[in-house]
Amino acid sequence: MSFLTSFVNGLSLGSIYxxxxxxxxMVYGIAKMLNFAHGDFIMVGxxxxxxxxxxLGLHPAVGVLVSIVLCTLLGVGTERIAYRPLRQAASPxxxxxxxxxVSYLLENLALLIFGxxxxxxxxxxxxxxxxxxxxxxxxxxxxxxxxxxxxxILIALQFFVHRTKSGQAMLAVAQDKxxxxxxxxxxxxxxxxxxxxxxxxxxxxGALLCSAYPSLTPYTGAMPGIKAFVAAVLGGIxxxxxxxxxxxxxxxxxxxxxxxxxxxxxxxxVFGILVVVLLVKPTGLLGKITQEKV
Amino acid sequence: xxxxxxxxxxxxxxxxxxxxxxxxxxEKGEIVALIGANGAGKTTTLHTVSGLLQxxxxxxxxxDVDITKIPGHRIVSMGMAHVPEGRRVFPDLTVEQNxxxxxxxxxxxAEIESTLETVYQRFPRLKERTRQVAGTxxxxxxxxxxMGRALMSHPDIILMDEPSMGLSPLLVGEIxxxxxxxxxxxxxxxxxxxxxxxxxxxxxxxxxxxxxRITMEGTGRELLDNDDIRRAYLGDA
Numbered sequence: 144m145s146f147l148t149s150f151v152n153g154l155s156l157g158s159i160y161x162x163x164x165x166x167x168x169m170v171y172g173i174a175k176m177l178n179f180a181h182g183d184f185i186m187v188g189x190x191x192x193x194x195x196x197x198x199l200g201l202h203p204a205v206g207v208l209v210s211i212v213l214c215t216l217l218g219v220g221t222e223r224i225a226y227r228p229l230r231q232a233a234s235p236x237x238x239x240x241x242x243x244x245v246s247y248l249l250e251n252l253a254l255l256i257f258g259x260x261x262x263x264x265x266x267x268x269x270x271x272x273x274x275x276x277x278x279x280x281x282x283x284x285x286x287x288x289x290x291x292x293x294x295x296i297l298i299a300l301q302f303f304v305h306r307t308k309s310g311q312a313m314l315a316v317a318q319d320k321x322x323x324x325x326x327x328x329x330x331x332x333x334x335x336x337x338x339x340x341x342x343x344x345x346x347x348x349g350a351l352l353c354s355a356y357p358s359l360t361p362y363t364g365a366m367p368g369i370k371a372f373v374a375a376v377l378g379g380i381x382x383x384x385x386x387x388x389x390x391x392x393x394x395x396x397x398x399x400x401x402x403x404x405x406x407x408x409x410x411x412x413v414f415g416i417l418v419v420v421l422l423v424k425p426t427g428l429l430g431k432i433t434q435e436k437v
Numbered sequence: 438x439x440x441x442x443x444x445x446x447x448x449x450x451x452x453x454x455x456x457x458x459x460x461x462x463x464e465k466g467e468i469v470a471l472i473g474a475n476g477a478g479k480t481t482t483l484h485t486v487s488g489l490l491q492x493x494x495x496x497x498x499x500x501d502v503d504i505t506k507i508p509g510h511r512i513v514s515m516g517m518a519h520v521p522e523g524r525r526v527f528p529d530l531t532v533e534q535n536x537x538x539x540x541x542x543x544x545x546x547a548e549i550e551s552t553l554e555t556v557y558q559r560f561p562r563l564k565e566r567t568r569q570v571a572g573t574x575x576x577x578x579x580x581x582x583x584m585g586r587a588l589m590s591h592p593d594i595i596l597m598d599e600p601s602m603g604l605s606p607l608l609v610g611e612i613x614x615x616x617x618x619x620x621x622x623x624x625x626x627x628x629x630x631x632x633x634x635x636x637x638x639x640x641x642x643x644x645x646x647x648x649x650r651i652t653m654e655g656t657g658r659e660l661l662d663n664d665d666i667r668r669a670y671l672g673d674a
Contacts, residue, residue: 308541311530311534311537311538311541312538312541314527314529314530314534315527315530315538315541318527318528318529318530319525319527321489321521321525322521322525322526322527323538324488324489324509324510325487325489325509325513325518325519325521325525325587326510326513326538326539326541326542326586326590327510327511327512327513327514327541327542327590328510328538328541329508329510330510
């Protein structure tokens with residue numbers, strides 16, 4: 144496999160990590176919590192698409208749309224039922240442990256409903272792709288769609304956060320919930336909206352991930368979820384462009400090390416990079432040092 | 438009917454009782470000061486009035502409406518603004534973004550622009566720094582930003598929590614001048630201050646808070662002349 148092909152594949156995987164990481168980082172930045180069940184929302188979304196498209200035979204676009212809607216409801220509902228009551232809890236660990244609990248709950252529910260066997264996911268993007276450089280470089284349709292979509296999502300999110308009133312409310316809540324309340328911002332509603340966006344993105348990521356790597360199990364979301372978390376931390380957790388860069392770096396490193404070094408070691412290398420970056424720059428690539436001014 | 442009436446409120450932090458039945462009122466057009474030592478319950482009182490905290494018992498009435506159970510984010514649009522202790526500006530947003538968030542609950546774009554102009558006239562130093570990130574402002578500038586942000590909601594009453602805290606004497610004077618100017622524009626002021634001398638000098642009336650209770654009240658002048666107050670809060674021997 145040529146370097147360019149690997150690089151493009153890395154870019155594609157990185158784009159998926161980036162879309163997941165965007166959800167992670169927004170929820171962290173605004174609600175100040177790590178939603179460890181975020182990766183499992185991907186899996187739920189993929190099973191929804193699988194059910195509607197492969198089992199019920201509906202059009203892939205319908206499947207994706209239903210998946211986005213249901214994942215959004217799942218995210219908002221999870222926040223409302225499981226996380227919000229713990230937001231004022233004495234220890235921030237309470238909500239973190241709850242998130243891990245939600246993660247196991249979703250995985251085991253999927254196990255119960257769909258079984259442990261691997262489902263073969265039919266790609267929702269039938270386009271076979273393009274051939275460049277006289278056949279030397281083949282780029283799959285799903286790869287192109289993934290990369291384009293992640294860039295579009297990044298631009299849309301940046302516009303939303305910086306140019307709309309709801310986006311400004313999110314930034315205000317991220318920086319100071321109490322002061323945001325004093326401005327008349329409904330903090331609970333803002334956090335719900337953040338979960339809605341993050342979970343909708345998880346559904347999109349699930350559709351892309353399973354189209355590129357078409358085997359679906361109840362644990363499909365777990366590893367990409369953790370990698371996306373690493374990507375968010377690498378880029379500077381809470382930063383939207385940081386999540387994008389972190390995701391791309393992670394995806395490219397993973398695929399290149401799988402191609403040129405060792406497929407067994409690729410994950411170790413990915414996590415090794417995280418350790419090194421955090422040692423050198425604890426706030427991540429684009430993270431800021433938060434300082435209190437008296 | 439007073440603009441703001443606080444009737445016998447008790448507030449707890451877990452098991453600890455912070456306010457033990459506080460009653461006071463603010464008439465329209467007044468400057469009322471709450472003075473007292475650290476931990477007396479001044480900030481808790483303001484937080485309860487603006488809905489950030491819920492009292493266990495008692496009632497807060499504003500414009501003759503019981504607002505005790507109304508969540509904090511809905512109180513701003515009723516015409517009450519709160520300048521919190523420690524400024525609490527949004528550090529990563531610019532001066533102008535901070536100010537515009539102050540008008541978050543207002544709909545009329547043209548009126549927001551005209552209020553923004555008024556605020557910039559009142560605080561020319563903010564106008565010089567519209568694009569500067571708030572976290573890089575000096576303490577005095579941040580205080581002005583916090584006050585300007587509160588004025589952006591076009592309030593009838595403004596609650597100010599320790600506006601002079603940590604500022605140089607020169608800036609303290611400037612901040613108090615601004616408070617008086619805002620008051621002259623027709624905004625009622627409820628002022629919490631540790632700088633009792635300055636606060637009593639501009640207040641129509643004042644209440645003294647001690648460990649969760651109001652122990653004394655009177656006009657600013659009366660309290661300034663009171664021997665106990667002079668000893669306890671004004672640093673006279």
